[in-house]
Amino acid sequence: MQQSYHSRTPPEVDGGVDFAEACKILAAEHQAGPRPWASWGDYDRHQFTRQCQAAGVAYPFGAKHINAKAVFTTARGLKKRPGMAQALKLADLPLEGRPRPARTPCVPAPPTSPAPPSRTSRASTPRATFSAPSSGIRCG
Numbered sequence: 001m002q003q004s005y006h007s008r009t010p011p012e013v014d015g016g017v018d019f020a021e022a023c024k025i026l027a028a029e030h031q032a033g034p035r036p037w038a039s040w041g042d043y044d045r046h047q048f049t050r051q052c053q054a055a056g057v058a059y060p061f062g063a064k065h066i067n068a069k070a071v072f073t074t075a076r077g078l079k080k081r082p083g084m085a086q087a088l089k090l091a092d093l094p095l096e097g098r099p100r101p102a103r104t105p106c107v108p109a110p111p112t113s114p115a116p117p118s119r120t121s122r123a124s125t126p127r128a129t130f131s132a133p134s135s136g137i138r139c140g
Helices: 010-014 019-028 043-055 068-076 084-090
Strands: 037-039 065-067
Touching (some): 019 043, 037 043, 068 084
Parallel strands (some): 037 065
């Protein structure tokens, strides 16, 4: 059995594009800059900002971010912000796909071979940990 990273197998990670390329695709092909975007909480927004800064890559999104967890909490009149699985249960919706574990950072994927990657190898390129099936973008 292959070891997985954020529920992704090494072949899935190797088939993705690197972080810089994913950001370019989001900006150019999907016009992410002028569009509002949402995530469950603020963690992903902050992590994306940190990863862009660390990689020296332009942040592909605009300033309009919607914290879906806060919106859900307010709309349901809840006192405490629920996790995604709990919110789906409250909304009587199924959990689909493979969510990234909470608070798991988007960091470079571990090498898929036992040999350490060289400075020029593709394996040393940082990989993001998001996927957007409808757009065809998948980053390790």
